[in-house]
Each structure stands twice: as C-alpha cells, then as structure tokens.
Amino acid sequence: MGNCSLDFEQQKISLLNALVSMDTLSARTILTQPYDPCTPHQVVEQLVAPALEIIGEGWEKGEYSLSQVYVSGRICEELVDLILPPMHQSRRYQPKMAIAVLEDRHMLGSRVVYSALRASGFELAHYGSQTVDALAQRVEKDRIELLLVSTLMLSSALRVKRLRSLLEQSGRQVKIMVGGAPFRFDPALWQEVRADACGSSAAEAVDFAENLLKELQ
Amino acid sequence: MNTPKMTSLQRVLTTLGQQEPDRVPFFLLLTMTGAKELGLSLQDYFSKAEYVVEAQLRMRKKFQHDCLYSFLYASLEVEAFGGDTIYIDDGPPNAGAPIISKPQDILSLTPPRIEDHPCLQKVLEIERQLKAKVQDDAPIIGVVISPFSLPVMQMGFEGYLNLMLNQPDLFARLMQVNEAFCVNWANAQLAAGATAICYFDPVSSTTIITREQYLESGYQVARRVLPQIKGPTATHFASGRCLPIVEEVAQTGTMIFGISTSESLGELKKAVHGRATLIGNLNGVEMRRWSAEKAEAEVKKAIAEAGPGGGFILSDSHGEIPYQVSEETLLAISEAVHTWGRYPLDWAAA
Numbered sequence: 001m002g003n004c005s006l007d008f009e010q011q012k013i014s015l016l017n018a019l020v021s022m023d024t025l026s027a028r029t030i031l032t033q034p035y036d037p038c039t040p041h042q043v044v045e046q047l048v049a050p051a052l053e054i055i056g057e058g059w060e061k062g063e064y065s066l067s068q069v070y071v072s073g074r075i076c077e078e079l080v081d082l083i084l085p086p087m088h089q090s091r092r093y094q095p096k097m098a099i100a101v102l103e104d105r106h107m108l109g110s111r112v113v114y115s116a117l118r119a120s121g122f123e124l125a126h127y128g129s130q131t132v133d134a135l136a137q138r139v140e141k142d143r144i145e146l147l148l149v150s151t152l153m154l155s156s157a158l159r160v161k162r163l164r165s166l167l168e169q170s171g172r173q174v175k176i177m178v179g180g181a182p183f184r185f186d187p188a189l190w191q192e193v194r195a196d197a198c199g200s201s202a203a204e205a206v207d208f209a210e211n212l213l214k215e216l217q
Numbered sequence: 218m219n220t221p222k223m224t225s226l227q228r229v230l231t232t233l234g235q236q237e238p239d240r241v242p243f244f245l246l247l248t249m250t251g252a253k254e255l256g257l258s259l260q261d262y263f264s265k266a267e268y269v270v271e272a273q274l275r276m277r278k279k280f281q282h283d284c285l286y287s288f289l290y291a292s293l294e295v296e297a298f299g300g301d302t303i304y305i306d307d308g309p310p311n312a313g314a315p316i317i318s319k320p321q322d323i324l325s326l327t328p329p330r331i332e333d334h335p336c337l338q339k340v341l342e343i344e345r346q347l348k349a350k351v352q353d354d355a356p357i358i359g360v361v362i363s364p365f366s367l368p369v370m371q372m373g374f375e376g377y378l379n380l381m382l383n384q385p386d387l388f389a390r391l392m393q394v395n396e397a398f399c400v401n402w403a404n405a406q407l408a409a410g411a412t413a414i415c416y417f418d419p420v421s422s423t424t425i426i427t428r429e430q431y432l433e434s435g436y437q438v439a440r441r442v443l444p445q446i447k448g449p450t451a452t453h454f455a456s457g458r459c460l461p462i463v464e465e466v467a468q469t470g471t472m473i474f475g476i477s478t479s480e481s482l483g484e485l486k487k488a489v490h491g492r493a494t495l496i497g498n499l500n501g502v503e504m505r506r507w508s509a510e511k512a513e514a515e516v517k518k519a520i521a522e523a524g525p526g527g528g529f530i531l532s533d534s535h536g537e538i539p540y541q542v543s544e545e546t547l548l549a550i551s552e553a554v555h556t557w558g559r560y561p562l563d564w565a566a567a
Contacts, residue, residue, distance in 0.1 A: 155308025
C-alpha cells in the first residue's frame with residue numbers, strides 16, 4: 001500500500017457537514033474526487049470512518065439524532081461501494097463477521113452498525129431477527145469469528161448469556177459484541193451476559209473489528 | 218409544618234398545579250409485574266380485564282403508589298390494525314410482522330373502529346372496572362401510541378424513516394389515518410374512566426430525529442391531535458431525549474413530560490419553567506440490580522433535583538417497569554419516597 005500523505009481534515013469537515021445535512025450529492029462529490037497518491041482503502045480509513053465516528057459519538061452525547069446516524073451510514077455505504085467495490089482487491093483481510101437482532105423485529109440499530117462497518121471497508125453478513133438457538137447454529141455453520149448482537153428489550157439482552165454458553169459448547173472461539181438500548185442504559189450488563197465488548201455506537205463496532213483484525217494478523 | 222395527607226389524585230393535581238402537595242407523587246408504571254403478582258404467564262395475564270384490574274389494585278396497595286395503569290403492551294394498537302402480537306415469557310409482548318409491507322399499502326389503510334376490536338374493548342373494560350373501584354381516589358392512566366410513533370410497529374423503523382424522508386404524500390396519508398384512530402382511542406379511554414392519557418411519542422425525541430425534523434413532523438401531529446383529546450395528556454418520550462424541543466412540546470398543550478434518564482431533571486425543570494410537570498426518570502433497566510440502598514439514593518437524587526416547588530412525579534424513565542425488577546426493589550423505592558418525599562423538602566434545600 002502506497003504512502004498516503006494527504007491531510008484530510010478539511011474534507012472530513014465538509015463530509016461531516018454533508019452527512020448530517022443528509023446531502024448525498026455533496027457527499028458523493030467529496031468522496032469521488034481523486035486523492036492521489038492515496039488508495040481508496042486509505043480514503044475510507046482516513047476520511048469516511050472518522051466522519052462516521054464523529055457522528056456516532058455525537059449521537060451518544062445527544063448532539064445528533066438516530067435519523068442522521070442512519071442516513072449517514074447508508075450514504076457512506078453506497079459511496080464506499082463505488083470507490084471500493086465489495087470484491088475489490090484492496091478490501092482488507094478481515095475476520096468472518098455477522099450481525100443479528102436477537103428476538104426482535106426492530107432492525108434499525110443493526111442496520112446502522114451494518115452500514116458503518118461496510119462503509120469502513122468491512123464485509124459482513126446480516127442475519128436479521130434470530131432466536132438464540134438458531135443464531136448459535138448459524139454462527140457455527142458459517143464459522144463466524146466476530147458476532148455483533150443487537151437488542152432492544154432487556155429480556156433479549158439477558159439471553160446473550162445463553163448464546164455464549166451454546167457457542168462455548170460447540171467449541172467455537174467467537175467474539176461477541178453487543179449493543180442496543182438495554183446495554184446503553186445499564187453499562188454493566190454486557191459483562192453480566194458474558195459478551196466480549198459493548199458498542200454504544202456504530203463507531204465502537206468499527207473500532208472493535210479493527211482491533212480484532214490486528215489480533216488476527 | 219407538614220401538609221395534611223392527601224389522596225393520590227389530590228396529590229397529583231396539586232403537583233400539576235405547580236404547588237407542593239403532602240409528598241412527591243410517584244407512579245410505578247407496572248404492566249408485566251401484574252402477571253407475577255397473580256402467578257400467571259404474561260399471555261394469560263393480558264388475556265382478561267379482570268386479571269389486570271385485580272393486579273393493579275393489589276399492587277397499588279402493596280407499593281403505596283399514586284396511579285393505576287391500564288396499559289397492557291404497545292403492539293395492542295397494531296393488533297387493531299390487523300397485526301399480530303408475539304408473547305415471550307419474561308418481556309413485553311412484541312409486534313409481529315409489519316402490517317405495511319410496502320409504502321403503497323398505506324393507501325388502503327383505514328382507522329380501526331374501537332367497537333370492532335376485542336383487544337381495545339378489553340382496555341376499556343379495565344378502565345371501567347378500575348374507575349368503579351377507586352372513583353376519585355387515584356388517577357387512572359390510559360395510554361395511546363402517538364400517530365407519529367405508531368408506524369415503527371406498523372411498518373418497521375427503517376421503512377418508516379425512509380417514508381418520512383422520501384415520500385411525504387404517503388407519510389401525510391399515514392398520519393391522517395393514525396391521527397383519526399388515536400383521537401378516537403384516547404377519547405374512548407377517557408369516557409371509560411381514564412383520568413389522563415399518556416401519549417407515547419419516542420420518535421419525536423431528539424434521540425431519534427433532529428429538532429428540525431420534529432418541527433416539521435411530530436410537532437405538527439401533536440398540535441393537531443392533543444387539542445382533540447378531551448382530557449389531560451402526558452407526552453412520554455420512552456427514554457428518548459427532549460431538552461432541545463421543550464419549548465415546542467410545551468406548546469402542544471401537553472401537561473406532563475415523560476423524560477429520559479439520559480437528561481438532567483434539574484436542567485429540564487428549569488427549561489419547562491412551571492409550564493408543565495415532569496415525570497421520570499429512574500433508570501428502569503439498571504433497577505433490576507439495585508440494592509435497597511441504591512434505590513434510596515436514586516430516589517433522593519431525583520426528588521432533590523425536581524421535587525422542590527411541585528411539578529414533579531417520580532417514576533421510571535421508560536413508562537414501564539421491566540419484568541425482571543424485583544418486588545423488594547419496588548418496595549425499597551416506595552419506602553424511600555415515603556421517607557424522603559414529604560413536603561416541605563427541607564433536607565433537599567440544605
């Protein structure tokens with residue numbers, strides 16, 4: 001990978017403004033211009049991911065709304081697919097990943113995380129709504145290494161503990177990252193259910209995937 | 218000098234008038250806990266009005282709190298629109314598959330008639346029976362899901378956000394249908410015996426949409442709907458933030474704000490400035506692990522921040538106590554309110 005010496009600060013501010021204003025056209029203009037000598041992968045890493053991270057952190061603090069987080073993620077996901085198509089050679093080696101919603105039909109949170117990860121250059125499967133047993137079987141079958149679990153209800157969040165037990169019984173070493181309202185309102189809950197990490201924003205899921213990637217390399 | 222003992226309704230009305238009653242009123246918004254009280258499964262419990270009435274009365278006596286709650290579960294309204302409810306053993310019943318699978322389905326949607334749906338009639342029966350039992354001793358809180366928030370269950374959150382952002386005509390048509398239903402449903406509950414209506418509107422929260430989006434959408438809906446409801450209303454954001462829209466929410470005519478544990482009671486109290494009462498904001502999710510000491514500390518903190526001067530009802534921040542919260546914790550909360558909530562709150566000023 002070549003040396004990317006560009007300073008993206010100004011573009012990052014412009015992209016951030018375009019995203020929170022839900023201005024797809026401006027975001028597209030910013031992202032599709034040439035950034036020689038940087039590769040598309042470096043542009044994603046140094047421009048897109050940081051902008052999404054600021055928005056994700058801003059949501060946690062009450063500065064941005066979920067609609068802005070959702071639309072930003074979708075815009076970036078689409079544009080990153082343009083500059084870095086799913087089969088592009090510079091899509092990095094990465095852990096086998098999936099995201100699922102546990103026993104609920106509320107998909108928005110998982111969709112936001114899915115988009116943020118794809119917009120950051122990762123590939124992952126979206127399993128939709130799953131029961132604990134079905135999810136454990138699917139993780140085993142697909143040999144998943146990083147599982148992201150989204151929950152809305154406290155009762156679903158508590159079931160992650162059983163998911164962990166089932167995965168241990170199968171002998172698979174799977175990292176579990178949890179997220180969703182119950183974990184935001186009870187910061188100690190993720191440890192109680194024996195998850196490996198808790199993401200209070202999509203940006204934290206991206207960080208966790210990045211760190212796991214480093215561990216595996 | 219202590220104020221003479223009041224009934225729950227007097228206590229609540231006094232605080233709504235921005236005066237100090239005998240003590241801080243507190244609402245335990247108990248739904249699923251009633252099933253535990255009667256030793257029933259959640260599905261059995263929610264199947265009969267008599268069960269809910271019996272449990273509500275027993276729980277009020279046990280926990281010595283200040284309201285009765287006729288709310289069963291949120292997806293009940295979607296059932297009236299033709300949807301399903303999925304029951305689980307230890308959590309709130311959830312809406313099944315969306316009734317609007319594609320935006321064009323909105324064109325054929327009509328408001329359900331209250332008299333046609335046994336699920337709605339059951340709630341009215343609960344309210345009638347509760348009213349017959351308590352008369353004017355305690356307020357009976359009925360619930361509607363705001364027309365603006367109901368679509369999350371009608372069509373899924375993602376589909377709804379996309380509709381809101383990209384298809385204004387279909388969005389307007391959906392609001393028209395939901396508003397007609399919401400007004401009828403709220404007024405039917407008031408006629409059956411509900412004292413006030415809790416208008417659950419989490420999508421209007423700035424946790425979900427921007428202030429600008431709220432002004433164009435949720436705010437306009439609330440301004441059309443709330444004046445048509447023939448009784449007092451409380452707008453509840455079900456754990457969502459509302460500080461950036463306080464001024465506008467106050468203008469919708471609502472009397473009470475249901476607020477999140479993520480926001481400061483003191484800051485919100487300053488912002489509403491005597492124009493509305495706050496209800497909240499104990500952390501219901503964390504409550505499951507509270508010791509008696511922790512419960513007492515949390516109650517004291519909330520009362521100290523928002524109790525002085527009235528205009529405050531202590532409650533949880535979501536509008537429903539989770540199934541997993543123990544009776545011991547609820548009793549500890551009650552004891553703390555009865556110990557530390559007596560006006561005047563000299564200890565809080567010290």
